[in-house]
Amino acid sequence: MILKKEESNSNGTSVAQGGKFKMIGKTMMGLEEVLADEIRQLGGTDIEILNRAVAFQGDMLTLYRTNYCCRTALAILKPFAEFEAHNEQELYDQVYNIRWEKILDVDCTFMIDSATSGDVFTHSYYAALKTKDAIVDRFRKMFGQRPSIDTESADYKFNLHIADTHVTLLMNSSGDSLHKRGYRQAVGMAPINEVLAAGMIKLSGWKCDSHFFDPMCGSGTILIEAAMLANNIPAQYYRGGRFGFKRWKDFNLGDWKSVLDSENRKIGEGDFDFEIWGNDIDYGVLEQAEKNLQFAKLHKDVMLFHGSFENQKPPEGRCMIITNPPYGERIKIEDLNAMYEKLGDTFKRLYGEERVVWLISSDFEALKHIGLKPSRKIPLLNGSLDCRFMKFELYEGSRKNSSGGRRDEVPNQ
Numbered sequence: 084m085i086l087k088k089e090e091s092n093s094n095g096t097s098v099a100q101g102g103k104f105k106m107i108g109k110t111m112m113g114l115e116e117v118l119a120d121e122i123r124q125l126g127g128t129d130i131e132i133l134n135r136a137v138a139f140q141g142d143m144l145t146l147y148r149t150n151y152c153c154r155t156a157l158a159i160l161k162p163f164a165e166f167e168a169h170n171e172q173e174l175y176d177q178v179y180n181i182r183w184e185k186i187l188d189v190d191c192t193f194m195i196d197s198a199t200s201g202d203v204f205t206h207s208y209y210a211a212l213k214t215k216d217a218i219v220d221r222f223r224k225m226f227g228q229r230p231s232i233d234t235e236s237a238d239y240k241f242n243l244h245i246a247d248t249h250v251t252l253l254m255n256s257s258g259d260s261l262h263k264r265g266y267r268q269a270v271g272m273a274p275i276n277e278v279l280a281a282g283m284i285k286l287s288g289w290k291c292d293s294h295f296f297d298p299m300c301g302s303g304t305i306l307i308e309a310a311m312l313a314n315n316i317p318a319q320y321y322r323g324g325r326f327g328f329k330r331w332k333d334f335n336l337g338d339w340k341s342v343l344d345s346e347n348r349k350i351g352e353g354d355f356d357f358e359i360w361g362n363d364i365d366y367g368v369l370e371q372a373e374k375n376l377q378f379a380k381l382h383k384d385v386m387l388f389h390g391s392f393e394n395q396k397p398p399e400g401r402c403m404i405i406t407n408p409p410y411g412e413r414i415k416i417e418d419l420n421a422m423y424e425k426l427g428d429t430f431k432r433l434y435g436e437e438r439v440v441w442l443i444s445s446d447f448e449a450l451k452h453i454g455l456k457p458s459r460k461i462p463l464l465n466g467s468l469d470c471r472f473m474k475f476e477l478y479e480g481s482r483k484n485s486s487g488g489r490r491d492e493v494p495n496q
């Protein structure tokens with residue numbers, strides 16, 4: 084278990100007294116419901132499922148808490164302006180009329196991330212450029228100088244969203260994407276995104292009530308996300324406090340410290356009396372996993388094994404098995420179909436005793452060679468790759484549908 088972080092005193096008046104406002108939590112395709120559940124548990128209300136996003140209501144404490152704790156959020160956005168614009172000039176004028184001096188200072192840096200749809204604004208980059216021009220022109224007229232653009236580490240990150248003629252401007256309260264947890268000190272050739280790894284664990288239904296095993300663990304992302312969940316470690320515990328909202332004019336240090344204190348106090352609570360194991364055939368990548376685990380101080384919570392997946396049994400007893408095998412995209416396998424067939428044979432031979440296996444892959448042809456019928460198939464994206472997250476329920480002994488007697492098709496692509 085992880086020791087509790089020392090508590091610190093918090094000062095300042097809560098900005099939460101200012102009332103609730105709308106926020107948008109961005110996530111990956113297929114993780115919307117999972118994120119909605121997380122936000123609900125953290126105090127968000129009026130939750131609405133969107134495409135790769137979740138809209139909700141909350142106060143500044145909710146904004147701080149969702150940034151710090153949500154495992155499946157990529158960013159928490161705060162809308163602050165909405166209007167109609169039927170052409171470029173209207174967009175410029177509407178943006179110019181916003182009181183930007185109340186939001187940022189002239190010596191700050193900012194950037195604009197834009198997305199457009201419809202027939203009016205067909206080039207997102209040009210819409211962002213007109214928005215930038217309106218902001219800097221207002222500052223130049225009012226103060227004789229202007230804030231600068233910084234596309235790498237801007238003080239303020241704004242999102243511009245245009246659907247036909249409806250324009251929404253949002254502040255990115257997270258800054259860098261929330262998948263950048265901070266614990267990765269070394270990575271393999273094809274590391275899985277941290278948000279996707281956490282989402283897969285949540286989708287599997289694992290409640291930290293059994294052992295956990297990743298037979299092809301790579302640099303350990305799935306293992307670390309499982310260990311963080313088992314130890315109640317907030318998603319951004321290792322991030323180093325880097326959040327966009329800390330640069331906002333209404334940032335309240337006392338409220339932020341109160342969130343840190345209340346959430347960090349939960350670390351190590353509960354009784355997780357099970358094992359978390361990882362295995363990989365590549366010794367070099369296992370060393371990377373060990374380095375990441377040591378940085379996160381989770382090396383005593385996770386046991387690593389070196390060897391081929393078909394020779395490593397999971398822990399005895401109830402066990403959740405989740406893995407991200409090679410797809411043949413970045414890690415080349417000489418015969419991927421044969422490797423997946425070996426996976427299925429290993430599941431049947433070593434993974435009985437009513438265990439559950441989940442795996443993600445974008446190679447639909449190779450998935451056919453596992454030889455087991457999945458009980459669930461969830462579409463997910465791993466980067467730009469269209470994937471299926473598939474559940475296989477295993478049983479001791481043989482059954483007609485799971486003993487390898489027939490090989491079932493995966494879903495339509």
